[in-house]
Structure formats: structure tokens, C-alpha cells
Amino acid sequence: MYDIKSFYEASSVSDAVDALVREPDAEIISGGTDVLIRVRNGRDTGKALVSIHNLNEWKGVRLTEDGDLWIGAGTAFSHITADPLIQRYVPMLGEAVDQVGGPQIRNVATIGGNICNGATSADSASTMCTLEAEVVLSGPNGQRVVPVCEFYTGPGKTVRERTEVCTHFLIRRENFEGWSGEYIKYGKRRAMEIATLGCAVRVKLSQDKTRFEDVRLAYGVAAPTPVRCRAAEDVLRGCAVADSQAAAAFAKTALTEVNPRSSWRASKEFRLQLVEELAKRALHAAVQKAGGIPYA
Structure with missing residues (x-):
């Protein structure tokens, strides 16, 4: 009942x-x-x-006149994964949300709900942080835009007011053109599992694919909210993609920017081990997807 x-x-x-x-x-x-x-x-x-489930105005994916990616907050995960624009420009996001629950959940759960629920374990959250997505909210005082990295305030809490509706997300073209990425979810099972830790890495390589022009790293379940590791990003920016020592320093630095807790799913110590290991694995995969030759 x-x-x-x-x-x-x-x-x-x-x-x-x-x-x-x-x-x-x-x-x-x-x-x-x-x-x-x-x-x-x-x-x-x-x-x-108050149901907004059947409102078509907040569903779908499209490119704006400026070439930015518009994602309706009411778009179900299965639709995001299958959308041609997502597959072309940000396949990492489609792959991340395809790891949520099972097919029944993915057919009804929306990306807006996943973000606005405020859970650090949300599979879309860390990826959206590395995409520097913008959350667009409509309320009684009009519309406002909040960077997703500033959206979360605590466990299950966000800046969204109760009378506001999240209508859509914007990903600026400079945040996906020329970028590649990888999301790794660690859980006790391969499916139907809440993340023990989620790691998202995005890279932008030099024209000859030998150096990092830019890099982004974010985690879920590594802190009370999804967290960007900007100091780790600074360590790797400008380094050679084949530099194993730089990759190791990147992963080590991330440890100084997270604050995981112990729970019945995993201890804090194990999550810290995952933070370091998944950073290296996701970085390796992201470089390969970008056409580079990563460290051995």
C-alpha cells in the first residue's frame, strides 16, 4: 500500500x-x-x-542552434542509451546509464530523477560532472541554471527548491567535441546493483594523440556527494599519454580529494583502493577510445 x-x-x-x-x-x-x-x-x-511523467516538452535529446546538447530531464535511461546523438557525441553517458538497475527500471527511470534524487551513487552523476553539464530548473520565480558540479549539497540533497522542476540539461559543445571518456562502475554483481564506487574519466588529447590537452575525473560514492578531483586533473594535464608515472600520480592525487565512508557494501579502505585503481583503468580506456596509445 x-x-x-x-x-x-x-x-x-x-x-x-x-x-x-x-x-x-x-x-x-x-x-x-x-x-x-x-x-x-x-x-x-x-x-x-504532482506527476510530470507524460509531459513531452521535457523529453528527448537534441542539438541546439549553438551546437550544444540538450537532454530532457524526463528522458528515460533506455532512450538516452539508444539515442543517435548520445551515441555520436557522448556515448560514455549512454554506457553509464545503461548500468542502472535492470531493463524495467531503465525504461521508466529518468535522468532528471537520477540527478535530482541527490544520491552520490547515481550512475549518471559522475559522468555528468565530467561533462560539466548544466542543470536547468523552472520555478515560481522563473528559470535558473546551475552547474551540476555545484548542484549537490549533501547526501540526498541538492540546491533544487521543492517548488522547482528540473526541465533539462545542457552540455556545451566545447565539453564534448574532441573528448572521449570511460565510466567504470564497481559493484558486487554485474547487474541490478547500486555502485560500490563509480569512476568517470574524460580526456582530450593533442592532435598527434601523444599528450593530454585536458582531463577530467569524477567519482560517485567516494564522498557524500559526487565529486570532481581537480587537483588530480592538474597533475595529468600536459603529460604524455604513455607516461605511466604521470598516470600513477594522477590516481594517487585523487586519494587526497575523496572522503568515502564504510558501509555494509564496502569499507572505507576498500573504496580508497578502488579510487586509485579505477582511475588508472578508466584513464587507460579513455585514452584508447580517443585514439591514443596509453601507458603499458
């Missing part, structure tokens, strides 16, 4: 915002793969739900 006060089907994003303003305990729902679990478990019982 689900203890729900009321259920309202919004006709537009603005209608959803109005409904959230009218009902002080209302909560947005789309796929419901997170919200309904919280209701069933007694955390959000008795709340009014």
Missing part, C-alpha cells in the same frame, strides 16, 4: 510548478522508481504527488 494524499497529473511544466506552490507538501514524480520506494518505506507518506 502507498500512503498518498493526492495525485495530480500536470499538463505542462508551468502547471506542475503552480501545483507545487498550491500544495505545501507536494512532491514531483515522474518514473517513480525513487519516490514510490520512499513512500512505501514510510519516509514520504501522506504527501501529494
Whole structure:
């Protein structure tokens, strides 16, 4: 049984915002793969739900006139993975969200819900951080844009106000053109598993594919929120792709920027081991995808 006060089907994003303003305990729902679990478990019982599940205006993937990638927050994971624009420009994102749950979950769960849920274990989060995606929110005071790296404030918490609706994400063309990347999810099982640790690496190589022009590194479950490791990125920028010592320093430096905890899934010590090892593995794979020859 689900203890729900009321259920309202919004006709537009603005209608959803109005409904959230009218009902002080209302909560947005789309796929419901997170919200309904919280209701069933007694955390959000008795709340009014405002559904935006059937709004086509916040679904799909397209290129803007400026060549940026627009991703609707209501786009289901399976649609993101299969989308031709995702496969062409940011296949890493499609591969990351294809590791969420099982096919049933991926067919209904949305990228907007995955980000706005605020979980550090979200498989889309670390990849979106390395893409420097922008979160676009609509609320009673209009629209605002928040960099995804500034979106999270704590475990399960974000800057999104209760009366705001996440409508879409923007990935600027300079953040995907000429870049390649790899996301590695470590879990106890190969599927239907929440990440013990997630590691995302993106690289931009020199024209001759021998040096790192730029690099980005982000983790999930390595801190209370998804975290970018900017000091580690600085270590590797400008180095030769075949430099094994630089790659090792890159992974070691990441250890100084994370703060994992012990849980029933894994100890802090094991997660720290994963932080270092997955950084090297994801970097190696990202270089190969970019057409470079990585360290042996």
C-alpha cells in the first residue's frame, strides 16, 4: 500500500510548478522508481504527488542552434542509451546509464530523477560532472541554471527548491567535441546493483594523440556527494599519454580529494583502493577510445 494524499497529473511544466506552490507538501514524480520506494518505506507518506511523467516538452535529446546538447530531464535511461546523438557525441553517458538497475527500471527511470534524487551513487552523476553539464530548473520565480558540479549539497540533497522542476540539461559543445571518456562502475554483481564506487574519466588529447590537452575525473560514492578531483586533473594535464608515472600520480592525487565512508557494501579502505585503481583503468580506456596509445 502507498500512503498518498493526492495525485495530480500536470499538463505542462508551468502547471506542475503552480501545483507545487498550491500544495505545501507536494512532491514531483515522474518514473517513480525513487519516490514510490520512499513512500512505501514510510519516509514520504501522506504527501501529494504532482506527476510530470507524460509531459513531452521535457523529453528527448537534441542539438541546439549553438551546437550544444540538450537532454530532457524526463528522458528515460533506455532512450538516452539508444539515442543517435548520445551515441555520436557522448556515448560514455549512454554506457553509464545503461548500468542502472535492470531493463524495467531503465525504461521508466529518468535522468532528471537520477540527478535530482541527490544520491552520490547515481550512475549518471559522475559522468555528468565530467561533462560539466548544466542543470536547468523552472520555478515560481522563473528559470535558473546551475552547474551540476555545484548542484549537490549533501547526501540526498541538492540546491533544487521543492517548488522547482528540473526541465533539462545542457552540455556545451566545447565539453564534448574532441573528448572521449570511460565510466567504470564497481559493484558486487554485474547487474541490478547500486555502485560500490563509480569512476568517470574524460580526456582530450593533442592532435598527434601523444599528450593530454585536458582531463577530467569524477567519482560517485567516494564522498557524500559526487565529486570532481581537480587537483588530480592538474597533475595529468600536459603529460604524455604513455607516461605511466604521470598516470600513477594522477590516481594517487585523487586519494587526497575523496572522503568515502564504510558501509555494509564496502569499507572505507576498500573504496580508497578502488579510487586509485579505477582511475588508472578508466584513464587507460579513455585514452584508447580517443585514439591514443596509453601507458603499458
